[in-house]
Amino acid sequence: MVENMSGKIVIIGGGFAGQQACNALRRSQEHILLIDPNPGPTMLPALPDLAGGWVPERLVRRPFREILPANVEHLQATVSSIDLDSGTVQADDRTLAYDYLLIAPGSVPNFYDSPFPHEQMHALGTLADARRIRREFEEYLGRTESPHLLVAGTGYTGLELAMSLFFRAKAAGKSCGVTIVDPKPVLLPSLPDRQRRYVLDFLVAQGAEVRLGVAVESFDGRNAVAGGKTYPNVFFCWAAGSKLAVPEIKGRIAQVRDGRLKVAPDLSLPNYPHVFAAGDAAAIERNGQPLRKAVNFAYYGGRRAGQNIARRLRGRPTRPFRPVDLGWVVPFRETSIGRLFGGLWVRGRLGVRLHHLMCGVRNYSFKNFAGCLQLALNPNLGANT
Ligand SMILES: Cc1cc2nc3c(=O)[nH]c(=O)nc-3n(C[C@H](O)[C@H](O)[C@H](O)COP(=O)(O)OP(=O)(O)OC[C@H]3O[C@@H](n4cnc5c(N)ncnc54)[C@H](O)[C@@H]3O)c2cc1C
Known part of the structure; x- marks a missing residue:
C-alpha cells in the first residue's frame, strides 16, 4: 500500500547535503520527511582517524533530534528503491509517495563482483x-x-x-x-x-x-x-571504490559509472523537475568530468537543492548550483x-x-x-x- 505523506517533501539521507537542504527549507510551512537509517549524521572525513583510535567518537556524531529544524520528521529507515515515474520510495517495508524529492544518501563502499569473503x-x-x-x-x-x-x-x-x-x-x-x-x-x-x-x-x-x-x-x-x-x-x-547508496532507481535517468545521477544545473533530474540530487548522489560535471566527492560540494549543493525545492513550491524559477572549490x-x-x-x-x-x-x-x-x-x-x- 502506498502511504501518502501529509507533507510533500521527502529527503533521502541526512548527511551534509540532506541536512543543509533541511535547513534551507526550515522556514517553509511544509512537513518534511527525512529518511535515514542512522540516528544522526557522521563526520565522515574523521573516520580514518577514528578507526585508528586518534579521534574520540563523540566528536564525529550528533543525534538528528538535536539538530533538525522543527518541521522535519526523521524516519529511521533505509531506502532500497525509488520509482520516479510513480513518485514513490521504498523505505524498509513502507512505500511512501512524495511530491518533491531530494536524493542525498551519499555513497557506500563498492566491492564490485569480488568473490572474497x-x-x-x-x-x-x-x-x-x-x-x-x-x-x-x-x-x-x-x-x-x-x-x-x-x-x-x-x-x-x-x-x-x-x-x-x-x-x-x-x-x-x-x-x-x-x-x-x-x-x-x-x-x-x-x-x-x-x-x-x-x-x-x-x-x-x-x-x-x-x-x-x-x-x-x-x-x-x-x-x-x-x-x-x-x-x-x-x-x-x-x-x-564507492557507489550510490540507493541500489535501485527506476525512471528515465542517466548515471555515471559509480551510479551518481546526472543532474541539470539546478540539481534537478532532467526528466523529473520535482526531484533533485545532491552530494555524493549527484554527478555535477565540470570540464567534462564529474566533480570529486567532497564535503564542500555536498554542503552547498544540498543547500541549493533545498532552496530550489522552496522556490518550486512558491512557483518561482530555480537557480543553478555554482560549485566553488575551497580546496x-x-x-x-x-x-x-x-x-x-x-x-x-x-x-x-x-x-x-x-x-x-x-x-x-x-x-x-x-x-x-x-x-x-x-x-x-x-x-x-x-x-x-
Ligand atoms: C572515509 C571517508 C573520508 C572522507 N574524507 C573526506 C575529506 O577529508 N574531505 C572531503 O571533502 N570529503 C571527504 N569524504 C567524502 C565526503 O565525506 C562525502 O563527499 C560527503 O559526506 C557527501 O555528503 P552526502 O550528504 O552526499 O552524503 P553523506 O555525508 O554520506 O550522508 C549520507 C546520509 O544518507 C544516509 N543513507 C545512506 N544510505 C541510505 C539509504 N539507502 N536510505 C536512506 N538514507 C541513507 C546515511 O546514513 C547518511 O546519513 C570522505 C568520505 C569517506 C567515506
Whole structure:
C-alpha cells in the first residue's frame, strides 16, 4: 500500500547535503520527511582517524533530534528503491509517495563482483565500519606476532586508513608491515607528479610497500595473494571504490559509472523537475568530468537543492548550483598533502591541523567544534582515546 505523506517533501539521507537542504527549507510551512537509517549524521572525513583510535567518537556524531529544524520528521529507515515515474520510495517495508524529492544518501563502499569473503574485509564508509575496524585491528594486533596490513585502493580513504592504522600499531609497540596495492598505475591520480612523489616518498619512508598496477588476486579470509606474492594472516582493508547508496532507481535517468545521477544545473533530474540530487548522489560535471566527492560540494549543493525545492513550491524559477572549490587536504597522521583555495599547496603537520579544523567547522555543535579545534592545535591529543 502506498502511504501518502501529509507533507510533500521527502529527503533521502541526512548527511551534509540532506541536512543543509533541511535547513534551507526550515522556514517553509511544509512537513518534511527525512529518511535515514542512522540516528544522526557522521563526520565522515574523521573516520580514518577514528578507526585508528586518534579521534574520540563523540566528536564525529550528533543525534538528528538535536539538530533538525522543527518541521522535519526523521524516519529511521533505509531506502532500497525509488520509482520516479510513480513518485514513490521504498523505505524498509513502507512505500511512501512524495511530491518533491531530494536524493542525498551519499555513497557506500563498492566491492564490485569480488568473490572474497566480505565479512573478513574492512571497508570504511560508516561510523559502524570505523568502530569495527578499530575494535578488530586492536584484537588482531593483540593476537598476531607479525601483523601485516594489506590495503586495496590508493585513493585518499585507502591511504589515510593505512597510515592511521600503521601509526596505531606503532603506538602499541608493534612493528606492522604495510602493503598498499592498486590496479591503477598511479596513486592519487588527480595530483601533479611532484606532489604524488612527496606522498609516495613519505609512505616508503614509513616502510610501506606500494604496489601500483597490482590487484588482490585472492583472499580466503586470512591469507591474500596480490601480484603473485602471498601475504599470510593479513588485516585486509578494502578502499577500492564507492557507489550510490540507493541500489535501485527506476525512471528515465542517466548515471555515471559509480551510479551518481546526472543532474541539470539546478540539481534537478532532467526528466523529473520535482526531484533533485545532491552530494555524493549527484554527478555535477565540470570540464567534462564529474566533480570529486567532497564535503564542500555536498554542503552547498544540498543547500541549493533545498532552496530550489522552496522556490518550486512558491512557483518561482530555480537557480543553478555554482560549485566553488575551497580546496582539500589529505592527512596521513604525521604529514599531509593538500591544495587550498587559490592553488596554494600545503604539506606536513600544517595540513593535519587544517584537516582537524575543517572537521570542526563542518561539525554539528559548538562542543564538537571545540574538540576538533583542540585536535588542530595538538593533533596527538587523541592518541589515548
Ligand atoms: C572515509 C571517508 C573520508 C572522507 N574524507 C573526506 C575529506 O577529508 N574531505 C572531503 O571533502 N570529503 C571527504 N569524504 C567524502 C565526503 O565525506 C562525502 O563527499 C560527503 O559526506 C557527501 O555528503 P552526502 O550528504 O552526499 O552524503 P553523506 O555525508 O554520506 O550522508 C549520507 C546520509 O544518507 C544516509 N543513507 C545512506 N544510505 C541510505 C539509504 N539507502 N536510505 C536512506 N538514507 C541513507 C546515511 O546514513 C547518511 O546519513 C570522505 C568520505 C569517506 C567515506
